[in-house]
Amino acid sequence: MNLNKTLPSLSLLLFVLIWHGMAFFVNDNTLPSPVIVVEVLWKEVISGDLLRHLGITLQRLIISFSIAMLLGCAIGITLGINKKLNAFFDNWLVIFLNIPALVTIILCYVWFGLIESAAILAVVINKLPNVIVTIREGTKALDKDLLEMAVCYKFSKTKTFIHLIWPQLHPFVMAATRTGLALIWKIILVVELLGRSDGMGYQLHLYFQDFDVAHILAYTVAFITVIQAIELLILKPMDQQAIRWRR
Amino acid sequence: MNDILINIKHKHYDSTHSTQHNTIENLKFSLPSNEFICLIGPSGCGKTTLLNIIAQLDNDFEGEISQDGQALHPNIGYIFQNPRLLPWRTVRENIELVLNKEQSSDCVNLLLKSMQLEESQNKYPQHLSLGMSRRVSIIRAFAINPKILLMDEPFVSLDAPTARQVHELLIKLWLQRPHTILFVTHDLREAITLAxxxxxxxxxxxxxxxxxxxxxxxxNRNNENEIEGFRQKLLQNHPEINDLL
Incomplete structure (x- = not known):
């Protein structure tokens, strides 16, 4: 039997067992056992509530993530290429990197009202500086020898981007994607909790008022499952595709 | 068609921010078409800079590169010291990328065959030996049917048999598709064999x-004695060269 393949499942099983054991000893509503959580999860899925709110949150995640990535890549590449622009905007980046997420969320709601676009904007502003910095470093590290080769052999701009720049930026884009997803979905819940009347964050807020931990954990499990699915079904295959040329 | 004239009056180089010194000063020679020319000089003298100027990668110099009194914009193939292949593209893709729409990929097949790389055309550069990568970069340069081919010490660090094999393949290819070659080296024997x-x-x-x-x-170029004889005679008759080698 291949130990490397069974180890991850074993560790997951152990995690659930420890959880179950602790729930058994504590024997209180504040720590429901995995069985109860799965039951609640199933009930919520059947009723359609969970899927609706999950869908709304995922929609916000996809929109804000796409905007942050596209804008971040464009700005990051520009700053990476242009030294003067970079020197000028470097301070701005540091400022935006260090504004607490909660502050941007509150300010967006105060300035633009409790509306959907303000929520999306708040998430984008939180994520954007990270993408810019990652892609900027990637652009600075582009291989000058290969760029010279492209100039010499008269590559068009599109050709240079597709065959030379993109493959070199790919690891940086993947890094920005992974850290981005992890960051964005945590921020989105806060955004929803503070100023929206639907989505996962709003639901968690409701259950928190009832101290209903079983529901809170059920929603958490659902969310982790979705993020894992994105990792396994979308990101991993993208990685495999991109590194096939490596030794 | 007249010769291409290389005439570089000055080329400055900022070694540090405070000092500027000339790397090239009054350098003048002509490139007759279809001739194989070897440039020989001590390392660090600015040979790569010269090739970059001719390839128009470096436009910061005084002087001109002209043909019939007109500035030159020819098809230039450049074989760099390192092969500079795209590691994420296969051998074949690396070569086809430099072709423009009118150039067919049939010639790529012929070139791959003549450089004995048909079997490796779908491999990625990291899976090739250095000698093979160098041959791919030669094919890439030949594929665009260059008017001038620049080669910057392309066979450094190849073992003797591999170098000999690549020399022979290069000359064979060049005789089939003649064009001007400017070959930088500091190996006199290699230069005499090729130029x-x-x-x-x-x-x-x-x-x-x-x-x-x-x-x-x-x-007679593969006759070692002939090459060695020429080399000895050359060093005797031109003592000024000795210091350069």
Missing amino acids: DRLVFLSPSPMSVISEIKVDIARE
């Missing part, structure tokens, strides 16, 4: 010291 004419360059600031025609027939 029609040798151009000796001084240390920085670089200029031409002497030009010497190699009059060994192409079919």
Whole structure:
């Protein structure tokens, strides 16, 4: 039997067992056992509530993530290429990197009202500086020898981007994607909790008022499952595709 | 068609921010079409800079590169010291990328065959030996049917048999599709084996010291004694070269 393949499942099983054991000893509503959580999860899925709110949150995640990535890549590449622009905007980046997420969320709601676009904007502003910095470093590290080769052999701009720049930026884009997803979905819940009347964050807020931990954990499990699915079904295959040329 | 004229009056180089010195000073020589020319000079004298100027990668110099009094915009193939292949593209893709729409990929098949790389055309560069990567970069340069081919010490760090094999393949290809070759090396034997004419360059600031025609027939170039004899005679008759090697 291949130990490397069974180890991850074993560790997951152990995690659930420890959880179950602790729930058994504590024997209180504040720590429901995995069985109860799965039951609640199933009930919520059947009723359609969970899927609706999950869908709304995922929609916000996809929109804000796409905007942050596209804008971040464009700005990051520009700053990476242009030294003067970079020197000028470097301070701005540091400022935006260090504004607490909660502050941007509150300010967006105060300035633009409790509306959907303000929520999306708040998430984008939180994520954007990270993408810019990652892609900027990637652009600075582009291989000058290969760029010279492209100039010499008269590559068009599109050709240079597709065959030379993109493959070199790919690891940086993947890094920005992974850290981005992890960051964005945590921020989105806060955004929803503070100023929206639907989505996962709003639901968690409701259950928190009832101290209903079983529901809170059920929603958490659902969310982790979705993020894992994105990792396994979308990101991993993208990685495999991109590194096939490596030794 | 007249010769291409290389005439570089000054080329400055900022070594530090405070000092500027000339790397090239009054360098003048001509490139007759379809001639194989070897540039020989001590390392660091500015040979790569010269090739970059001719390839128009470096436009910061005084002087001109012209043909019939007109500035030159020819198809230039450049074989760099390192092969500079895209590691994420296969051998074949690396070659096809430099072709424009009118150039067919049929010629790629022929080139792959003549360089004995047909079997490796779908491999990625990291899976090739250095000798093979160098051959791919030669094919890439030949594929665009260059008017001038620049080669910057392309066979450094190859073992002797591999180098000999690549020399032979290069000359075979060049005789099939003649064009002007400018080949930088500091190996006199290699230069005599390959070139029609040798151009000796001084240390920085670089200029031409002497030009010497190699009059060994192409079919005798693989004769070691012939090459060695020419080399000895050359060093005797031109003592100024000794310091450069």
